[in-house]
Amino acid sequence: MIPVxxxxxxxxIPEIPKLVGxxxxxxxxxxxxxxxxxMAAIAQVSTTTDATADAILAKAALDAKA
Amino acid sequence: xxxxxxxxxxIGLVSCGGTNPNTLTTPTAPxxxxxxxxxxxxxxxxSLAAVQNALETAKVNGAVTPSTMATINxxxxxxxxxxxxxxxxxxxxxxxxxxxxxxIIGAVAAAGVANVSASVPATAQTVIxxxxxxYNTIAVEIGAPSI
Numbered sequence: 001m002i003p004v005x006x007x008x009x010x011x012x013i014p015e016i017p018k019l020v021g022x023x024x025x026x027x028x029x030x031x032x033x034x035x036x037x038x039m040a041a042i043a044q045v046s047t048t049t050d051a052t053a054d055a056i057l058a059k060a061a062l063d064a065k066a
Numbered sequence: 067x068x069x070x071x072x073x074x075x076x077i078g079l080v081s082c083g084g085t086n087p088n089t090l091t092t093p094t095a096p097x098x099x100x101x102x103x104x105x106x107x108x109x110x111x112x113s114l115a116a117v118q119n120a121l122e123t124a125k126v127n128g129a130v131t132p133s134t135m136a137t138i139n140x141x142x143x144x145x146x147x148x149x150x151x152x153x154x155x156x157x158x159x160x161x162x163x164x165x166x167x168x169x170i171i172g173a174v175a176a177a178g179v180a181n182v183s184a185s186v187p188a189t190a191q192t193v194i195x196x197x198x199x200x201y202n203t204i205a206v207e208i209g210a211p212s213i
Contacts, residue, residue, distance in 0.1 A: 035161045038098055045104040046154040052111045053154070056118055056147040060139045063122075 100163050103153070103170075103207055110200040111150050117197045118143055124193065134190050141185040142194060146201070149177040167208055174210045182213060 033041075097105070121138060124130035152173045160166035174180075179201065186194065202212040 033095070033098055038101060039158070039161060041101050042104045042157050045101070045108050046158055049104070049108045049111045050151060050154050052108075052115055053147040053150045056111070056114055056143060059118055060144050060147070063139060064136065 098163070099207070100157055100166060103204065104157055106200070106204050106207060107150055107153055107157075110197065110204055111147070113197040113200040114143055114146055114150075117194050120193055121190075130190060130193070134187055138186055138190055138194060142179065142182045142197070145177050145179050146197070149173060149179060152177075170208050171210055174205070174208065180205070180211050180213050 118139075121130055121135050125132060125135045153170050156166050156169045156173065160169065182194070182198075191198075198213050204210075205212045
């Protein structure tokens with residue numbers, strides 16, 4: 001018969017790689033995104049966002065006139 | 067007996083590590099808060115466009131009255147789209163996140179979108195629910211009041 005603590009340990013074994021990964025993530029130093037790269041990434045997203053917002057406002061203005 | 071158990075544990079650890087190589091790779095870098103906000107703002111804007119289309123259809127079908135549609139447009143969709151453009155401009159102009167965040171919180175407070183619940187009929191709240199959820203994601207991110 002397997003003692004309870006050992007049975008629990010065996011159940012935990014599949015979780016160990018994930019726990020190791022989480023532990024490593026705590027001490028991983030990420031390469032910092034440069035301010036220029038960050039601003040470029042934001043500009044890329046916000047250009048589309050801005051265009052969609054403009055279309056929404058135009059549609060709302062049309063609806064208000066109708 | 068103890069040696070056998072220890073041996074089994076070692077074998078188990080080694081075999082699991084070998085079968086799950088992906089979980090041991092270096093995790094990806096977290097998204098900077100300004101870029102995360104830009105992405106969430108994009109999702110919010112898309113949801114606004116979807117709500118506007120849904121309202122248009124609901125108006126044609128008679129499910130939403132023209133006055134309700136006008137109210138939602140005036141109290142939620144137009145102020146939200148205007149707010150989106152303001153936040154977008156701040157994000158593009160301000161590299162320092164803490165400064166940008168302060169300006170964004172000011173813009174959110176001035177827009178008054180959080181008061182939409184009081185002015186939109188209960189029946190129409192379900193139509194705009196998706197956009198409200200997207201708005202709340204942004205509000206939580208910057209520490210502004212949720213709707």
